[in-house]
Amino acid sequence: MTSVLILNLAWQISTLALVALGLAIVFGKLRIMNMAHGEFVMIGAYAPVITSSLGLPGWLQLPVCLLTVAFVAFILERVVIRHLYGRMFDSLLATWGIAILLREAVELIFGRGYQSVSPPISGTLSVLGSDYPAYRIAVIIGIIIGFAALYWWNARSKVATRIKAMVGNPDLAEAIGINTARLSAGAFIFGCCTAGLAGLILAPTIRIEPMMGLDYLIRSFFALVVGGLGSLEGLGIGAGIIAGTQSFLGAVVSQTYGYLAVLTLSILFLWLKPDGIRSSSR
Amino acid sequence: MLKSTTKLLASAAMALTLGTVSATADIKVGVLVPDSGPAGLFGPSTRNSAKLAAEKINASGGINGEQIELVFADVGVPPAEATQAALRLWKGEGAQAFVGMHDSAVREALIGRFGGQVPYVYTPVYEGNSCADGLYITGETPSQQLAPVIPHLAEKEGVSKWYLIGHDYNWPRDTNALAKGYIADAGGEVVGEEYVPFTVAEFDSSLQRIKESGADAVLITLVGGGSVGFNVSFAGFGLDERAIRLGTLIEENTLAGIGADNADRLFSSSGYFASIETEGAASFAADYSAAYGADAPALNGLGQSAYEGLMLLAALANKAGSLDVAAMDAAAEGTTWTTPRGDNTLTGHHMAQTIYLADGSGGAFNIVASFDNVASSEACSN
Amino acid sequence: MTALLEIDTLTGGYRDTNVLFDVSAHIEAGSVLGVFGRNGVGKTTLARLVQGGLHPVHGDIRLNGRSVGDLPAHARRGQGIGYMPQTSMVFDDLTVRENLTLGNAREETETYFDRFPRLAERLDQPAGTMSGGERKILAFVRTMIEDTQVIILDEPSEGVQPENIDHMAECLKERALAGAGILLCEQNLSFLTGVSNWFLGLDAGRVVLNKLASEVPASELRSILSL
Numbered sequence: 001m002t003s004v005l006i007l008n009l010a011w012q013i014s015t016l017a018l019v020a021l022g023l024a025i026v027f028g029k030l031r032i033m034n035m036a037h038g039e040f041v042m043i044g045a046y047a048p049v050i051t052s053s054l055g056l057p058g059w060l061q062l063p064v065c066l067l068t069v070a071f072v073a074f075i076l077e078r079v080v081i082r083h084l085y086g087r088m089f090d091s092l093l094a095t096w097g098i099a100i101l102l103r104e105a106v107e108l109i110f111g112r113g114y115q116s117v118s119p120p121i122s123g124t125l126s127v128l129g130s131d132y133p134a135y136r137i138a139v140i141i142g143i144i145i146g147f148a149a150l151y152w153w154n155a156r157s158k159v160a161t162r163i164k165a166m167v168g169n170p171d172l173a174e175a176i177g178i179n180t181a182r183l184s185a186g187a188f189i190f191g192c193c194t195a196g197l198a199g200l201i202l203a204p205t206i207r208i209e210p211m212m213g214l215d216y217l218i219r220s221f222f223a224l225v226v227g228g229l230g231s232l233e234g235l236g237i238g239a240g241i242i243a244g245t246q247s248f249l250g251a252v253v254s255q256t257y258g259y260l261a262v263l264t265l266s267i268l269f270l271w272l273k274p275d276g277i278r279s280s281s282r
Numbered sequence: 283m284l285k286s287t288t289k290l291l292a293s294a295a296m297a298l299t300l301g302t303v304s305a306t307a308d309i310k311v312g313v314l315v316p317d318s319g320p321a322g323l324f325g326p327s328t329r330n331s332a333k334l335a336a337e338k339i340n341a342s343g344g345i346n347g348e349q350i351e352l353v354f355a356d357v358g359v360p361p362a363e364a365t366q367a368a369l370r371l372w373k374g375e376g377a378q379a380f381v382g383m384h385d386s387a388v389r390e391a392l393i394g395r396f397g398g399q400v401p402y403v404y405t406p407v408y409e410g411n412s413c414a415d416g417l418y419i420t421g422e423t424p425s426q427q428l429a430p431v432i433p434h435l436a437e438k439e440g441v442s443k444w445y446l447i448g449h450d451y452n453w454p455r456d457t458n459a460l461a462k463g464y465i466a467d468a469g470g471e472v473v474g475e476e477y478v479p480f481t482v483a484e485f486d487s488s489l490q491r492i493k494e495s496g497a498d499a500v501l502i503t504l505v506g507g508g509s510v511g512f513n514v515s516f517a518g519f520g521l522d523e524r525a526i527r528l529g530t531l532i533e534e535n536t537l538a539g540i541g542a543d544n545a546d547r548l549f550s551s552s553g554y555f556a557s558i559e560t561e562g563a564a565s566f567a568a569d570y571s572a573a574y575g576a577d578a579p580a581l582n583g584l585g586q587s588a589y590e591g592l593m594l595l596a597a598l599a600n601k602a603g604s605l606d607v608a609a610m611d612a613a614a615e616g617t618t619w620t621t622p623r624g625d626n627t628l629t630g631h632h633m634a635q636t637i638y639l640a641d642g643s644g645g646a647f648n649i650v651a652s653f654d655n656v657a658s659s660e661a662c663s664n
Numbered sequence: 665m666t667a668l669l670e671i672d673t674l675t676g677g678y679r680d681t682n683v684l685f686d687v688s689a690h691i692e693a694g695s696v697l698g699v700f701g702r703n704g705v706g707k708t709t710l711a712r713l714v715q716g717g718l719h720p721v722h723g724d725i726r727l728n729g730r731s732v733g734d735l736p737a738h739a740r741r742g743q744g745i746g747y748m749p750q751t752s753m754v755f756d757d758l759t760v761r762e763n764l765t766l767g768n769a770r771e772e773t774e775t776y777f778d779r780f781p782r783l784a785e786r787l788d789q790p791a792g793t794m795s796g797g798e799r800k801i802l803a804f805v806r807t808m809i810e811d812t813q814v815i816i817l818d819e820p821s822e823g824v825q826p827e828n829i830d831h832m833a834e835c836l837k838e839r840a841l842a843g844a845g846i847l848l849c850e851q852n853l854s855f856l857t858g859v860s861n862w863f864l865g866l867d868a869g870r871v872v873l874n875k876l877a878s879e880v881p882a883s884e885l886r887s888i889l890s891l
């Protein structure tokens with residue numbers, strides 16, 4: 001029993017951290033409240049549907065996912081987001097409209113109905129005495145490695161500092177040689193691509209339909225509210241608390257209480273500690 | 283002054299548009315479909331099925347010799363707005379009867395608004411026990427979907443330990459209350475019962491409870507996306523090897539979302555599947571694809587129910603000789619007619635019909651059993 | 665021989681409002697151009713037009729004879745034009761160390777720490793927590809150590825203690841001696857006259873004086889400032 005509970009916790013926390021990563025970058029770093037974040041998860045989840053409908057081999061799912069998401073994010077940045085950096089409320093309204101547009105576009109292409117995606121690894125593995133889906137174990141390990149790599153890179157690269165400098169003082173950032181237009185576009189597209197990647201990875205384990213994005217936006221937002229904006233540690237803590245609470249209470253009490261607890265926690269944090277547990281921004 | 287001018291203009295415009303469209307139609311029937319909202323997925327197949335039914339009715343002489351014309355309204359909206367939309371069809375466009383494929387909240391609001399003054403056929407799967415003058419039901423109720431099916435599965439699949447899981451609202455609770463009786467009668471036991479909020483998208487902890495309960499059968503009354511998510515994870519955890527699943531609202535779209543990999547031993551109980559091979563069903567499916575093409579929105583029990591509703595309306599109105607509610611109520615009991623679902627009888631304002639059990643293994647419904655003339659125990663006392 | 669930096673009939677300002685009209689000047693390598701004038705005559709506008717934060721309505725800026733007037737600020741920095749703004753001159757959220765290392769540095773900070781030891785003590789402190797004068801010094805040092813040919817400084821001495829202003833003057837002279845061209849907008853007359861080789865006087869957005877420093881008596885400077 002306990003080993004499955006632990007694995008479920010690991011699955012929930014790691015996948016939520018991956019889903020929320022893009023929002024943490026775009027909202028936490030660029031101060032763009034990207035309401036279309038969930039739609040990028042959705043587009044990523046449709047990547048296998050795109051490849052199979054075009055008759056492409058399975059290994060193209062990843063490049064198709066990243067290219068599609070990057071293309072949409074690029075256009076969006078050029079046309080809309082570019083004019084809204086630092087304008088949180090305006091960006092919220094604009095990206096909400098974009099979210100609806102993206103849903104409608106996907107519905108137009110693939111229809112309203114559900115899609116299904118086969119996992120690349122099927123079957124279950126016996127871990128610590130209980131059967132667990134092999135694909136999920138591969139994903140958990142992959143996400144842990146991915147985040148470790150990101151943490152290592154983030155600590156060494158100046159990109160995070162440059163972004164922070166740009167958001168705090170864009171004119172000075174330009175004056176010291178930072179191409180702010182390219183840096184912010186790059187960060188936005190990178191954030192959207194991580195969301196798309198999350199969608200692709202989750203696709204074999206979830207429902208896939210044009211409206212699916214909203215769930216992921218809300219859970220990501222909760223994780224950021226609790227964990228605080230601006231650091232990978234905060235993201236990890238937020239995902240851990242939100243997914244952990246839901247998963248643990250869901251297992252030992254009931255799903256209803258798990259969901260209520262998550263809602264209550266998020267509201268309490270918004271009310272009493274709006275900067276979250278870890279906030280490096282202030 | 284302004285108001286009356288506007289009214290005049292509106293009715294003039296309406297007369298003009300209607301005059302051009304409905305030169306030959308004598309009876310307007312309001313068809314209430316979910317074009318938007320959570321059930322919006324079923325809007326297109328519902329409309330298509332309704333149009334096929336109107337053609338069929340008109341080809342065989344209409345209602346009491348008069349041709350019918352369908353007028354549509356979107357009721358995939360909150361009850362108050364849905365009622366307004368229905369009212370526009372009724373008072374504004376002169377609809378003389380209604381056929382509705384929508385949720386129960388909208389139905390209750392409409393019953394109140396119609397007040398038994400206009401015949402109203404309610405068509406989707408629902409929890410049962412809704413009774414009013416002029417209200418006729420074609421949708422399957424839990425007793426119809428479960429009474430014959432649970433003993434059948436107990437015998438054929440050898441299952442006895444049932445776990446009941448559904449979304450947290452009245453349809454799953456009502457269904458499970460009945461299911462417990464059928465399970466006990468079949469010599470089985472209920473090893474767990476759980477209701478999850480609509481907002482929950484992850485079912486890991488529920489799956490763990492199912493596994494620990496030792497269940498060999500799971501009755502699923504989750505709806506839509508929740509059902510897809512649950513069933514995908516269910517198979518992912520390998521639970522499909524331990525237990526069969528039975529759903530009472532798993533139609534073709536839901537199965538497509540669950541996917542071929544995750545549908546082993548997933549049974550569904552319904553009055554209609556696109557894959558029913560009877561002559562009536564096959565010719566209906568052929569008409570449907572001839573009319574709307576191979577890429578048309580897939581046929582399914584909810585969409586097709588609009589066809590059933592219109593056929594019931596025609597059969598009953600023809601028997602009563604009018605669309606007057608009192609006359610129809612008097613004639614209702616024992617009305618029989620035949621549709622793609624099979625031979626139907628109206629008993630207690632509900633439709634006794636053939637119930638099909640399909641196995642979704644491999645990602646497509648394969649009919650494994652059918653039960654003729656199953657009456658609802660949640661019908662009305664006349 | 666072309667000047668290191670040529671400012672050619674520059675007109676520009678903010679959005680629809682021009683602040684500067686037909687300003688021409690040039691800076692030779694190894695020299696300091698002292699820009700002066702009362703508040704609001706366009707010194708900051710000139711600095712920002714040259715640095716790239718504002719774009720000219722007409723006129724041009726040439727670095728080593730090549731036009732940079734159409735380049736964005738970051739690209740001008742890439743060509744070797746450094747800039748210290750008058751306000752918001754540091755990244756408040758970053759530490760002192762990050763402020764100093766984020767851009768491309770030409771030289772080590774050690775020699776500057778000898779002159780401004782407070783900076784060395786506060787390397788890991790967020791820059792926003794320091795006093796106004798300390799932030800000026802941080803921004804000044806950041807601008808000095810960059811690998812630039814032209815350095816634009818907008819009121820570097822404002823709020824800085826006199827002894828540190830003297831250190832700033834030493835630094836500027838050294839940097840000029842090493843071949844840089846410096847555009848210094850300054851209100852502090854003694855600091856300005858102490859370092860400048862050439863004066864550019866502005867009033868109401870127009871050039872009122874453009875002369876070799878040695879040819880300008882102090883009385884003329886004062887009269888322009890009190891116009």
